[in-house]
Amino acid sequence: MSNRNIGLAGTIAGVALAAGGAAFAGFLSQRRKGGDDDAPLYTRKQPGTDNAIVGRTVTIRKPRAELYKFWRDFQNLPQFMENVETIREEGGAHVWVIKAPAGQTVNVKTEVSQDRENEMIAWTSLDDSDIETNGEVSFEDAPGDRGTRVSLVMFYDAPAGELGRAIAKLFQREPQVQARHDLKRFKMLMETGEIATSAHTKDQTRKAKQQESGQ
């Protein structure tokens, strides 16, 4: 399993790096059209893209504006993104410090590429990042008083080399799982003001966090 993933990661690192940005833009533009049917592209059995694309939707019982505002302040994101240690602003860009295997961290510098108030935010990594990544979060009214449908789509690509492989492994491991957990935590934080844990003592919360993000 892991051999296959590293092989796949290597292929992606070698081939997809240059094409990454274009592929993601194409992916986003197709996402809602979906080709033959109306389902999002990332739910296709064969999406026709590499599997470093992650997509997930949750419904959150809060108004669009409130959710948009929270997300737009990128420094809030580490509260529910377990892999992200900190995000700080640096000259109009954001520097994400992301946990990697074996106690390493990687830095990703992103800038906001599209920003429509209360509708969507897209970001893209700048050249001097350890990972090439693009992401988009969109906010859409759910029917009636159900709140807001929040969709997150992300694309990752890692550089060649040993660190690149480690990073690729991290993101290739189960990117859907990570995205799903992060979005669930975002929903919890917005709807309940806290993130559910079954920890019995404060010590266990720290341990649990390390276990989930540190493997």
Added chain:
Amino acid sequence: MRALTWHGTHDVRVDTVDDPEIINPRDAILKITSTAICGSDLHLYDGVIPGVLPGDVLGHEFMGEVVETGSDSTLKKGQRVVVPFTIACGGCFHCNIKQYSACENSNPAEKQDMSATLYGHPMAGLFGYSHLTGGYSGGQAEYVRVPFSDVGPIVIPDHLEDDKVLFLSDILPTGWMGAENAEIEPDDTVAVWGCGPVGLFAIQSAIVMGASKVIAIDHYPHRLELAKQLGAEVIDFRKTDVREALMEMSGGIGCDAVIDAVGMEAHGFAIDNMLDIAKQKIGIGADRASALKQAILAVRPGGRVSIPGVYGGMTDKFPLGALMEKGLQVRTGQTHVQRYTKDLLEKIEDGMLDTTFLISHRLPLEDAARGYKNFREEQDSWTKVILKPGMEQEKAA
């Protein structure tokens, strides 16, 4: 603190474990005054529920005194509260429509995948009931951490003793919802399979809801006697052809509503385990599966099937044809406890519902392992065990 911990099949022990701490703002810590062993705890005891880890603290029926509160808890120190076994946030879509046992936020994100794979959707968090439902420490202990303490716990007036209200945590609302799901009308004949705690409370609830006749089915003499005392007619399935008897006792029409309060010991959750486990347990498994099948055949066309009994996996040879051709309605699910606690507390205060008849044994927490063993092996006489942390060892007899 001392707590009843799981170590393996038929191996539970009272151990010393860490005291719980306030972790989230809406938490509270309770000092447990009474906690019961539930029939569904026996599924854990029998080792048929996956995702239970050695050292896990069991118990989902409990009440106690508030001793510590988080900054956003609405409880106050010193209050006596009963806690629903289903943990609900109060803020998600399902909580908003009062389907509390489908709460989307109470099962921690990293624990939701297993039940989502099994059932298509994650389960909500439950106290003391495996990591499938969150891995929350349970209440068969001296203390417990209660998340979302502003939503679930109901404050109990001082004049009502523990024994009268403890069952608001699970089995009373579960029996009540079992009867409510049967949509009982005044002229109805209702049959209830299983005279364990939930079945007995479903019988009591059906009578309060005005059923014309309630028929209880079991084989333990003492349990049938309790059903009779509540006002039910009884059938011993070991002696009588249940379907024939129900047809006759309902005037040849069939029962208007049927309630399966038996459930089935889960046949394992991974599909490839299921056949093996079914083979191992064929005696029990076949018996218990037959309750629901019998109920579906006994209910009249257009009637209602309510299933408060717990099922976890899949079942063979389900009478799907009878379900469709007779046009039956089926309602089931884990209890939306928070929906019923206030109303049922009033009914207890008014004397409309009394649940104390069920309690057969009161033991100190230290004797919990003996309680599990006897509750499992002496089902006729050990109808309900209440554990009291702090009760003197010698008082139990």
